[in-house]
Amino acid sequence: MTVKDTAQTGGTGTSARQAQAKVVMDFSGFGTQVDVTAPPAADTVDMTDQVSRQSGTSSQTN
Template structure:
């Protein structure tokens, strides 16, 4: 992902950053009630992540 580094560039530049997401799953088989969030609370990132090239994914 590219983020604006306003603290070091005065708001004029961007640089690459890496992010690692760790998720722990538990409670399989437990009944739950869920509802989709309102559209105003969501963002479609499909184009952002599917257009990545030259990157690798790591699975632990």
């Protein structure tokens, strides 16, 4: 993942640095019945494009 280092460039966002992230997820309760309702669309937001712009990558697939 490449991220713009705005703190080091005075907020201009012109510098790019490599960063690594480690994500750990613990899954449990497989097979457990749940009753879930998705939130209304007005209460959600798709962050894909914003994250892509921040990281300097494209969210579009070919």
